[in-house]
Structure formats: structure tokens, C-alpha cells
Amino acid sequence: MTLRLRLLLMIGVSMLLLWGGVAIWMLHGLEQEMQRTLDQRLEMSAHMVAGLMSQNPAAWNGRSGKAGVSTLSMPDTVKGLACQVSLRGEVIASTPGAAPQAIDHVGPGFVNREIRGEHWRSYTLDKLGLRVTTSDRLSERSTLLRNVMVAAVVPFVVALLGSLMVLWFGVGSGLRPLERLRQVLARRTPDSLTPIENAPMARDLQPLVNTLNHLLARVSETFSRERRFTSDAAHELRTPLTAIKIHLQVARITHGKEAEVAMDYAEEGVARLQHSLSQLLTLSQVEGTVSWEDGRIAEANEVALLAMRDAAPEAPERIELDSDASGAELALPQALAVTALRNLLENALRHSPANNSIRLEVRRRPDTVRFSVCDRGPGLSDEALVLAKQRFWRRGSGRGSGLGLSIVAAIAERFGGSFELLQRPEGGLEAKLTLPRKKQLDAN
Structure with missing residues (x-):
């Protein structure tokens, strides 16, 4: 997985979790607020009808019989609403489609009921001997809430997708200096240890470039030290080896005391060579990464x-x-x-x-x-x-x-x-x- 895609996933998932949580919180609050507002509408409608009826008591005082047929037609947008007015258990006025069952065994206040296979939310008000019942069809409420949520969620999803697209190009643009640095390093030969030119680099990459330059300087110094070490070691070891070879040749062509002296010199050269090799090994281990933990306390x-x-x-x-x-x-x-x-x-x-x-x-x-x-x-x-x-x-x-x-x-x-x-x-x-x-x- 590329760094660009990894950054996009990390930031995108973080945004999705954050804004998703905010959206769920907002939609939950919106649903509660809409239910409260619709309940207030039912309650205000009942009080308004009761107030209008109380202004003309002659229209219903002493009335008996059944309510007349309403000549009003209901628009499609308000067919989810119903209202009934009753006097002493008798419906004296109602909207088209309102069922008498809406007032059966209904006490004052809000109640959810099922009438003719449909679920309603009703509010009943008793005032001046009148009973006013206003109702909402719950399916209409659900449709309204669903439409509101869709209207709120769609812009959020579009904005999130747009943000991810902008983020994709933004991350690519932000990583471009790092890609240029990679290309600079890729064009270098293995023995090129000169410092990296940091003039065209982004300011945020300056610490990285400086660290790389320090590393290159240390590597260059190490290589130089090792080359000097190899050259010096070869020179130092060649001298005792040459002396040993000469003394062995002398011992081969001579006899008696001279041969013994030559062998003594050769043995001395071997000891010197062995000591030099031991010192070289110790120095390389001390300057390297070899662990020297031997478990002994150095008192x-x-x-x-x-x-x-x-x-x-x-x-x-x-x-x-x-x-x-x-x-x-x-x-x-x-x-x-x-x-x-x-x-x-x-x-x-x-x-x-x-x-x-x-x-x-x-x-x-x-x-x-x-x-x-x-x-x-x-x-x-x-x-x-x-x-x-x-x-x-x-x-x-x-x-x-x-x-x-x-x-x-x-x-x-x-x-x-x-x-x-x-x-x-x-x-x-x-x-x-x-x-x-x-x-x-x-x-x-």
C-alpha cells in the first residue's frame, strides 16, 4: 500500500467516523424535534378548533342528530390530517375521512391508535363540554421524516466524497517534494556520498535532508577510515611477512648457528604478526557492532x-x-x-x-x-x-x-x-x- 493511499484511508476513515457520528447525533435530534413539532401542531389545531366553536355556541347548543356531510375537499398534501368535534359522545363536525372510532374511549392528551388498519397519532381536548380530537397518520410522519433525512444525508455524502477526492489530490501534491527527493537519491551511484542539495526542497523536508546529509557524511568518513585502515594494515602486515619469508629462506640455505638465529628471527616475526592481527581484530570489534557482554563484573x-x-x-x-x-x-x-x-x-x-x-x-x-x-x-x-x-x-x-x-x-x-x-x-x-x-x- 502506497503512502498516499495509506494517508487517504487514515484521514478518510477518521473523517467518516467523526462526521458519521455527528450526522447520527444530528438526525436523532432532528427526529425528536420533528415529532415534538408535529405534536405541537396537533395540540394547537385542537385548541384553535375549540376556540372557533366557542365563538358561535348557537351553532351547536341544543343540537341533536348526526353531523352533516362535509362539502369540503381535502388536498393530497393534507390527507394525513383528521379532526373531529363531538358533543356528549356525538360527532357534530369532522373532516372528510375522519372515523368516529377516533373518539371512542379516548381520554384527553396524546395517544397512538390503530384505526381501519392504519396507525394514527391523536390529541384530544375537552373544553366547554366539547371534545376536539386532531389526528396525524403515522405513515405520513414517517414519510416526512424520511424525506427530511434524505435531504440532510445526501449533501453530507456528496461533501464527504468531494472531500476525499480533494484530499487525494492534496496528499499527492503534498508528497511531491518527497517524491523528488526519492528521485534524487535513486539517481545517485553507490559511491556518491556528497551532501544532498536542499535548496529546491520543501521547508518541511529540510530536517530530513539535513539528517540524510549527516548520515552520508558519517558513512563517507567511515569508508575513508576503513580504506585507510585497510591500506595501513596491508602495509604493516607486509613488513613482518617479508621478514619471516627472508629468515626462512636463510634457514633453508644455511646450517648450524646461522640457521638457528634465522629461525629465532622468523619466530619473533610470527609473534609480532600474531600480535598485530590480534590488535587489529580487537580494534575492528570495538569500533563495530559486536556485543562484548561477557557476564563478568569489571571491578x-x-x-x-x-x-x-x-x-x-x-x-x-x-x-x-x-x-x-x-x-x-x-x-x-x-x-x-x-x-x-x-x-x-x-x-x-x-x-x-x-x-x-x-x-x-x-x-x-x-x-x-x-x-x-x-x-x-x-x-x-x-x-x-x-x-x-x-x-x-x-x-x-x-x-x-x-x-x-x-x-x-x-x-x-x-x-x-x-x-x-x-x-x-x-x-x-x-x-x-x-x-x-x-x-x-x-x-x-
């Missing part, structure tokens, strides 16, 4: 201890821990929190002198936990501090994959935290990783 101190164990399994004394965040739970999976902190510790250990230790501070705040890693390395320039978070960036010909800090930044961004590198006045770097805490802890 700040436990995260710090696990990261220290992984970063320096052979020299744990090189890391000094200072923490006041016991019991603080983090609002992210434990595996990612450990990965981010481990990368910071590995980076600090790699660039600090072998005989120097690094310091890990864990500070608890109302909504966050801050991990600060301080080293005593050579530090970085202001320009290098900006580049350090980029993928595959390494200082000089340093070892490592160049992905550790970019993974830390990606984890912090995904879960609403922050990551910054600062130059320490006394030398070295301070890496600050701020991660959110679980909100339910604040209510306890």
Missing part, C-alpha cells in the same frame, strides 16, 4: 591487577599500584577494560628505562574511575602527542604494532569515557583513562 582494582599481570608477567615489580577504588564497578565489559589498561602499561614499560618503574594510580569518583599511568620515558613533542592516538603510528622505528593507543581511544569513546596523553613536568608521559561507573552503585 576497578581487579581490572588493574589483571592488566598488570598481562603487561609485566616476568617483572611485576616494575609497576607501582596506588588505588582507592576498591569495589567500584565499571560500566563496560571486563575484557575491554583490561585490554585498554594493559595497552597503556605495555606502552609505558616499552618506553621507560629498564631499571625504572612506572606508576599506576586508580582514583574513584562519583560517576567515573580514572586510571593514570605515569612513566619516566623521553616523552613526546606536542605534535607527536596528537599523532600518538592514530593507527599504526610509531615513534621512529620503534617496535610494536602502533595500534595500542588507538584501541584505548576507541574503547573510551564507545563507552562514554575519555583518554588523554599529557607531558609530565618532570619528564615522561602521563596517560589518563577515564571510564564510567555503573549507575546503580550511586544509589547504594
Whole structure:
């Protein structure tokens, strides 16, 4: 079903229900008002006849016998009306067609009766010894009411149908800008991610066009980032693969100590390649839509201890821990929190002198936990501090994959935290990783 037809049906059904209810209410009120008006006519007719008779009492005082035959002819439009005047049970005057049964056992007021197979609505008035009865044929009332209802309903139905037709063309005209936007998008090629020109668009479509432009900008940025990522990854992986290939060739053509050294270098290259692939996989999962819910509670101190164990399994004394965040739970999976902190510790250990230790501070705040890693390395320039978070960036010909800090930044961004590198006045770097805490802890 098209949007145009759906809108027409929704609005048309709403109009039909609304105006149908109004019409039923109006017709019900009209029927009651007509019945009341016709009853008033009967009552007024009886009072008028009684008033005329009372003005000439000589015409009926002491009268006996039967009523004379009326010489009046009744038009077709009033054949549904009848009137009888009686004195002491004797009809002394009546309209043509009026039956004497109309006054039999009839008390004052309104009553519905069946006379000669027809249903009548009668009103009887007793005044000055006279009894005046006026009657309406109910079939005539029904015909009158039906004609009035038809006269009221037909214009309503015509107006409703006309409104639906106007609405059909109006909805089509209103959706025309949206159709033009669809045509603009349909003419685009898959790699066309430039913003949509919104000058000729309707003002109501500006928010939609702006949202589409923001989406196209984000998609374009994602594509560019992925292309750079693919290119950098291919370059970074080609280097260790080439080195492994060379060392294996050397091991094949040599023997003894030289072959062992070549195999050691090849094994080191494999380890480096494996580490790079692991970092690449982690980064792609963090920046993607993969769910990391592992069911483990990320407690700040436990995260710090696990990261220290992984970063320096052979020299744990090189890391000094200072923490006041016991019991603080983090609002992210434990595996990612450990990965981010481990990368910071590995980076600090790699660039600090072998005989120097690094310091890990864990500070608890109302909504966050801050991990600060301080080293005593050579530090970085202001320009290098900006580049350090980029993928595959390494200082000089340093070892490592160049992905550790970019993974830390990606984890912090995904879960609403922050990551910054600062130059320490006394030398070295301070890496600050701020991660959110679980909100339910604040209510306890």
C-alpha cells in the first residue's frame, strides 16, 4: 500500500467516523424535534378548533342528530390530517375521512391508535363540554421524516466524497517534494556520498535532508577510515611477512648457528604478526557492532591487577599500584577494560628505562574511575602527542604494532569515557583513562 493511499484511508476513515457520528447525533435530534413539532401542531389545531366553536355556541347548543356531510375537499398534501368535534359522545363536525372510532374511549392528551388498519397519532381536548380530537397518520410522519433525512444525508455524502477526492489530490501534491527527493537519491551511484542539495526542497523536508546529509557524511568518513585502515594494515602486515619469508629462506640455505638465529628471527616475526592481527581484530570489534557482554563484573582494582599481570608477567615489580577504588564497578565489559589498561602499561614499560618503574594510580569518583599511568620515558613533542592516538603510528622505528593507543581511544569513546596523553613536568608521559561507573552503585 502506497503512502498516499495509506494517508487517504487514515484521514478518510477518521473523517467518516467523526462526521458519521455527528450526522447520527444530528438526525436523532432532528427526529425528536420533528415529532415534538408535529405534536405541537396537533395540540394547537385542537385548541384553535375549540376556540372557533366557542365563538358561535348557537351553532351547536341544543343540537341533536348526526353531523352533516362535509362539502369540503381535502388536498393530497393534507390527507394525513383528521379532526373531529363531538358533543356528549356525538360527532357534530369532522373532516372528510375522519372515523368516529377516533373518539371512542379516548381520554384527553396524546395517544397512538390503530384505526381501519392504519396507525394514527391523536390529541384530544375537552373544553366547554366539547371534545376536539386532531389526528396525524403515522405513515405520513414517517414519510416526512424520511424525506427530511434524505435531504440532510445526501449533501453530507456528496461533501464527504468531494472531500476525499480533494484530499487525494492534496496528499499527492503534498508528497511531491518527497517524491523528488526519492528521485534524487535513486539517481545517485553507490559511491556518491556528497551532501544532498536542499535548496529546491520543501521547508518541511529540510530536517530530513539535513539528517540524510549527516548520515552520508558519517558513512563517507567511515569508508575513508576503513580504506585507510585497510591500506595501513596491508602495509604493516607486509613488513613482518617479508621478514619471516627472508629468515626462512636463510634457514633453508644455511646450517648450524646461522640457521638457528634465522629461525629465532622468523619466530619473533610470527609473534609480532600474531600480535598485530590480534590488535587489529580487537580494534575492528570495538569500533563495530559486536556485543562484548561477557557476564563478568569489571571491578576497578581487579581490572588493574589483571592488566598488570598481562603487561609485566616476568617483572611485576616494575609497576607501582596506588588505588582507592576498591569495589567500584565499571560500566563496560571486563575484557575491554583490561585490554585498554594493559595497552597503556605495555606502552609505558616499552618506553621507560629498564631499571625504572612506572606508576599506576586508580582514583574513584562519583560517576567515573580514572586510571593514570605515569612513566619516566623521553616523552613526546606536542605534535607527536596528537599523532600518538592514530593507527599504526610509531615513534621512529620503534617496535610494536602502533595500534595500542588507538584501541584505548576507541574503547573510551564507545563507552562514554575519555583518554588523554599529557607531558609530565618532570619528564615522561602521563596517560589518563577515564571510564564510567555503573549507575546503580550511586544509589547504594
